[in-house]
Amino acid sequence: MTRVFFDVGMSLDGFVAGPNGGPKNPLGDGGTTIHQWMFKQRAFLQLLKLGDGGDADNPDNDLIEETFNRTGAYIMGRRMFDEGEPNWPEDAPFRSPVFVVTHQRRDPWERKGGTTFFFTSATIQDTLQKATQAARNKDVRISGGADIIQQYLNAGLVDEFTIHVAPLMLRNGVRLFKRLGEGTINIEGVGAMHSPLVVHLKYRVVK
């Protein structure tokens, strides 16, 4: 059964990106510091074509591999795509279909290594249906940014999620949970794991 999840890094004060983000300033001012823990893991560096350094023998690295391996398709907001497009390596780090929710019409964009970006102005429900089909029994990851994650949470379409809490205060930027709707979102803690670099919090949405 395909599960729908998100998996994001967050500063302790609640931000997933700094202010002033854009294609020339991906993740906004100070935003990359949220992901410092990932830049020390081999699985992440290899995915981003940043070499074979990093540590492969620790739970943080395992988590990145598991998350990558379980994912059969991605859903992404337009701004995250716009920030990533000029910055991802030529073989983009998804290796699966990525559905970009945007009003801009554009033909599918196929990259080396198995990533194809599909651009859709469909509802989030219809987009999820397409992504689920494309995922072929693997899971669908709502990549981000915060806005599209909030939309899927508010619509009751997320099954589970992981937040990687970085030990830092960003003070301003893009909040992960800014616009939660009026409906109740019941969640249940599944576990917490920590390394010196980050705390991983896992939750399940109770439906």
Add this chain to the structure above:
Amino acid sequence: MTRVFFDVGMSLDGFVAGPNGGPKNPLGDGGTTIHQWMFKQRAFLQLLKLGDGGDADNPDNDLIEETFNRTGAYIMGRRMFDEGEPNWPEDAPFRSPVFVVTHQRRDPWERKGGTTFFFTSATIQDTLQKATQAARNKDVRISGGADIIQQYLNAGLVDEFTIHVAPLMLRNGVRLFKRLGEGTINIEGVGAMHSPLVVHLKYRVVK
């Protein structure tokens, strides 16, 4: 050496209290749900004179006892005091000097069981000095609310803190980290512990 710390419950989306808080609605709408984990611990129920129920044999309960035992004096904002005054039991759950930061002049208010509230309009620095003296080598806890915690954090006067992250979304209310100043606050993760009810995150401020 006296350490200065805070120890607060927070919803996963960053709130320490719900909206519309006041003496007749302590912790605001939905705010008590943040502390559900505490209402199941004997140490907390006994402190609040709510009987001898609850569980005494688990790490959540131990944590409440440790936090209480290490504290020799408290510093509290006026609104937290105003909310607590009509709601705490006659022998208030502090058993130590409590310094309430307020512009209102008022004589010290002594309660059964060892709690005395002192009202002060001094600076947060001078208040901390008084509290440190009163703590007699035990630690000083910045009780809350969020505003006074932010003031002490911004002033670089906090040594360490614990956040108890409750598995729920409050959607609005009082944010723990709303007004962090422009100065950098360097923090370091000390550990994370979780039970089915809550995740405890511990941090140290690096000076």
